[in-house]
Amino acid sequence: MQKSWRRRFHLPAVIGTIPMILVAVGVFVIGIGFSVLWSFTSSKLFPTYDFVGLAQYRRLWADSRWLVSVNNIWFFGLMSITCNMVFGYLLAVFMDQRIRQEDLFRSIFLYPFAMSLIVTGLVWQWVLDPNLGLQEALRNLGWSSFSFAPLVDANTAIYALVVAGIWQGSGVTMAILLAGLRGVDEEIWKAAKVDGIPTWRTHLSIVAPMMKGAFATAFVLQCVSVVRVYDLVIAMTGGGPGIATSMPAVYVIQLITVRQNVGQGMAAATMMLLPVLVVLAFSGIVIWRRNRLGGAEA
Amino acid sequence: MAENGTSVSIQDLSLSFGAVPVLHTLNLDVAEGEFIVLLGPSGCGKSTLLNCVAGLLDISEGRIFIKGKNVTWEEPKDRGIGMVFQSYALYPQMTVEKNLSFGLRVAGIPKDEIAKRIARAAEILQIEPLLQRKPAALSGGQRQRVAIGRALVRDVDVFLFDEPLSNLDAKLRSELRVEIKLLHRKLQNTMIYVTHDQIEAMTLADRIAVMKGGVIQQLDAPQTIYNRPVNRFVAGFLGSPAMNFIEGQLEGGTPAAFKTGDVSISLDRYAFDGAVNGSGACVLGIRPEHVVFGEAANSMPFATDAAVEIVEPMGSDTLVWTKLGGRNFSFRVEAEKTLRNGDPVRIGFDPARASLFDAQSGNRM
Ligand SMILES: Nc1ncnc2c1ncn2[C@@H]1O[C@H](COP(=O)(O)OP(=O)(O)O)[C@@H](O)[C@H]1O
Ligand SMILES: [Mg+2]
Numbered sequence: 001m002q003k004s005w006r007r008r009f010h011l012p013a014v015i016g017t018i019p020m021i022l023v024a025v026g027v028f029v030i031g032i033g034f035s036v037l038w039s040f041t042s043s044k045l046f047p048t049y050d051f052v053g054l055a056q057y058r059r060l061w062a063d064s065r066w067l068v069s070v071n072n073i074w075f076f077g078l079m080s081i082t083c084n085m086v087f088g089y090l091l092a093v094f095m096d097q098r099i100r101q102e103d104l105f106r107s108i109f110l111y112p113f114a115m116s117l118i119v120t121g122l123v124w125q126w127v128l129d130p131n132l133g134l135q136e137a138l139r140n141l142g143w144s145s146f147s148f149a150p151l152v153d154a155n156t157a158i159y160a161l162v163v164a165g166i167w168q169g170s171g172v173t174m175a176i177l178l179a180g181l182r183g184v185d186e187e188i189w190k191a192a193k194v195d196g197i198p199t200w201r202t203h204l205s206i207v208a209p210m211m212k213g214a215f216a217t218a219f220v221l222q223c224v225s226v227v228r229v230y231d232l233v234i235a236m237t238g239g240g241p242g243i244a245t246s247m248p249a250v251y252v253i254q255l256i257t258v259r260q261n262v263g264q265g266m267a268a269a270t271m272m273l274l275p276v277l278v279v280l281a282f283s284g285i286v287i288w289r290r291n292r293l294g295g296a297e298a
Numbered sequence: 299m300a301e302n303g304t305s306v307s308i309q310d311l312s313l314s315f316g317a318v319p320v321l322h323t324l325n326l327d328v329a330e331g332e333f334i335v336l337l338g339p340s341g342c343g344k345s346t347l348l349n350c351v352a353g354l355l356d357i358s359e360g361r362i363f364i365k366g367k368n369v370t371w372e373e374p375k376d377r378g379i380g381m382v383f384q385s386y387a388l389y390p391q392m393t394v395e396k397n398l399s400f401g402l403r404v405a406g407i408p409k410d411e412i413a414k415r416i417a418r419a420a421e422i423l424q425i426e427p428l429l430q431r432k433p434a435a436l437s438g439g440q441r442q443r444v445a446i447g448r449a450l451v452r453d454v455d456v457f458l459f460d461e462p463l464s465n466l467d468a469k470l471r472s473e474l475r476v477e478i479k480l481l482h483r484k485l486q487n488t489m490i491y492v493t494h495d496q497i498e499a500m501t502l503a504d505r506i507a508v509m510k511g512g513v514i515q516q517l518d519a520p521q522t523i524y525n526r527p528v529n530r531f532v533a534g535f536l537g538s539p540a541m542n543f544i545e546g547q548l549e550g551g552t553p554a555a556f557k558t559g560d561v562s563i564s565l566d567r568y569a570f571d572g573a574v575n576g577s578g579a580c581v582l583g584i585r586p587e588h589v590v591f592g593e594a595a596n597s598m599p600f601a602t603d604a605a606v607e608i609v610e611p612m613g614s615d616t617l618v619w620t621k622l623g624g625r626n627f628s629f630r631v632e633a634e635k636t637l638r639n640g641d642p643v644r645i646g647f648d649p650a651r652a653s654l655f656d657a658q659s660g661n662r663m
Contacts, residue, residue, distance in 0.1 A: 053583045062643075129333070159517075185385055185387060187383040187385045187387035188387050188389070190349070190352075190354050190381070190383065190387065191381065191387035191388075191445075191448070192372050192389075192401075193353075193354060193373075193375070193384060194352060194354070194374045194375065194379065194380065194381045194401075195375065195401030195404070195448070195452075196373070196374070196375025196376075196401055196404060196405055197400065197404050198400060198404070205389075205400070206391070206392075208389060209390075209391035210390055252530060254429065
């Protein structure tokens, strides 16, 4: 017993990682703990310890702004994750054709991800701004009836966000999936060709299932970036027009800083934590089951 | 074989990867039901040639016929071939049964026909208990059986194997080697088999094509290749322990003789490939097992005295190293013979069993 403990926890390693552990425990666990705690209080500008039970949650779910935010994130999430996966895979397949300027293309596709969202969001905002960007440019060229200003229309602003999200995320997805694609043995492709299986079918039925790990990694990364989406919205629409493109993270920050309602903001933040926990629990179960099955097979 | 007709015919095939030529105007005719082994060192173009036959590579020049049909530009699936790969190349997410059936289902073959073919292949290869397993749960030997099964269910005339046994350990390799031979006897179809392992080539082949640098050096029955190699490369590539090569001079005359150091070997009994044209530098090759020693040596056309230098017991027999004309020379004796370092021995051989190569070109004389 003693021995196995020693073997697992090498003392210098433990000492070396103590600062990391402290930061992790301090920032994440304590921070999350207080968020949850304050979500049950009537905190206004500053946190208090006047507990009011679930009152903040009731008010939260009665707030149309929050409901719009939740709707938006579902829409944004489903659209951008689906499109990112599809585009990412198609881009990876394209890159896997041993094209000559592979490094150049990789840089281009990864560029949006490498840049800060604040910067890329601003670029998008300018391009889509009715008085600065595409619309003005084409009108100056003589097409005076041309109208393209998705960001100022409450019905289309969310689509502009989705497009920007795809632009931003499909490059990383491509990089992850390309690594997975390259890991597939060339002889598998040859065998499928001898078997007479069409290329698309080989992708769908043989290669994609072999890339489960890469897909899962890309999916988790995307989910996390969707839940956190904040800077893209701030840079492109600021949540507007009106509340049309508000998202949970934007909502939380606005409640705390503008509407000075810490309690309800914390309730919203706690709600955002739930889907993350669900994803974590789900992936934990998958890994645990795989380990168990792997052990049984071996 | 001639009565059976030609199964695969490769005519003037050339292939380059970009500017790098790999195969050079290569010709090969494979008779129906024949087991051909492409043998050569790694990188000599064996897999490339096999992939050309399979249609997995677009050839630069030449034509390929299978069963009399020009398939040069046909898709692999339409060529009537099945292929087995070194890495097995099974579809990892599918069960064995699905691995066997997937191609057939895509081709639109009726369900009961698929079931019949799978049952037959599973019986021949004895993989019935494995049908519901995934490849990850199979051993290397079982995986390769399934891979062979996938070629089998295609019901084709020509089987292509690309080093199918190279990933297996020695014991399994020899077991499966025998099974492949039995399979060939049972199915009687054409097989083209790539390997760099000379034992596999010798044991399996009806004819061996020895390749080097994208060129077929010799295409013959295993015994011919072994006993009458056309050049020094073929002579050295086949045989373990390797053939002895002794550099020396050919002295014309009747009879011609081979001279090295102070040793002269009469070539009276040697069957020259052509006329003996004068004298010149040449290399005499003699396999260790064609050398006899002791009393028996005296009855050989050539015999000489030597001293044992090193003894290498190999279990079934023993390799003894000595010197001939000042050069290292090995011969094989039964394991029971006890020879010790420094022992004087009398060795001899029949020059009729030797091979004589031109020192410059390396070609058989
Ligand atoms: N896809 C390729 N691109 C460029 N060169 C290749 C390719 N495949 C094989 N080669 C080259 O062709 C030669 C023959 O390869 P291969 O047929 O695989 O040899 P073998 O199977 O006899 O070991 C090698 O020199 C190898 O480097
Ligand atoms: Mg090879």
